[in-house]
Amino acid sequence: MSKKPEFRPNDFVVYPAHGVGQIVSIEKQEVAGFELEVFVVQFTKDKMKLSVPTNKASDVGMRSLSSPEIVTKAMTTLKGKAKVKKAMWSRRAQEYEAKINSGDLIAIAEVVRDLHRNDEQREQSYSERQLYEAALDRLTRELAAVQGMDEDGALKAVDEILTARAA
Template sequence: MFNVGDTVVYPYHGAGKIKDMEEKDILGKKMTYYVVYFPLNHVTLMLPENRIGESGLRKTIAMEQLEEVANALKACEAPVKKEAARPYSKENETLLKTGCILDACSVIANLTSKKGARNNGLHMEDRKNLDRAKQFIISELMLVKEMSEDEALSFIDEHAEAT
């Protein structure tokens, strides 16, 4: 499925690199684990191989998909929902949990549009979701395009325009 050295994305954690595969004896049962290092937050996780399919782990996007990412970051022209902060926040959290970069772009586009339409900025939950979405995309851009964190943030900011 995956090999040591592959760059992967783990939902809600962002992009990382498979550093190793280890076999562990857990309660008398041998299990293989992927050891994944996430450079943006300096975290290493061990993911059981037999649960990778249901975990949402995927390979990072290809360079050819960067234009699609840039387009998905553009703020939507749909009207911003009024007085629906809670359900809207939950919708954004659900999108972030999918692990799909285009869903994270959608969160940024929606919240950027919402931020532009509000006089007093975003609610705290929306700000957190916006930051999470940016960090998620930054982590993937850093590995795919070998950008620094600042360069990846600039890429996002350049393409996410308020309408």
């Protein structure tokens, strides 16, 4: 039996596959004849609710929001030089997807940094754009939640760093 994480209703959490959500309640639900205690997590932007068994939350990687120190490291990561491997796109795409779904804010920032294109650079392919937008969305949602700002403000902060880096 995994140890039960200490989350409470109204806490913001990060679920690796979906990003930032808010625990709306802790309920008992009957599943296949067993009674389970679950966190009900609301993802407002995706209009989705997820029930996560309380004893499995840490196993699936559900975690509290990143600390301000981690957010600072992630923003510093954005300022770095893009590291693009010479591997085939399909291999790189799998690596980017894994980083995005890891729920690790710094890994997500690496994807945003590596896939960001400024106006002078070549166009992104459709799949590059999809991965970039998914990573950017996860990064800005967590940044907004940690710093208590709206997502537009967080997006603007990230964009300023990326634009300054490219200059």
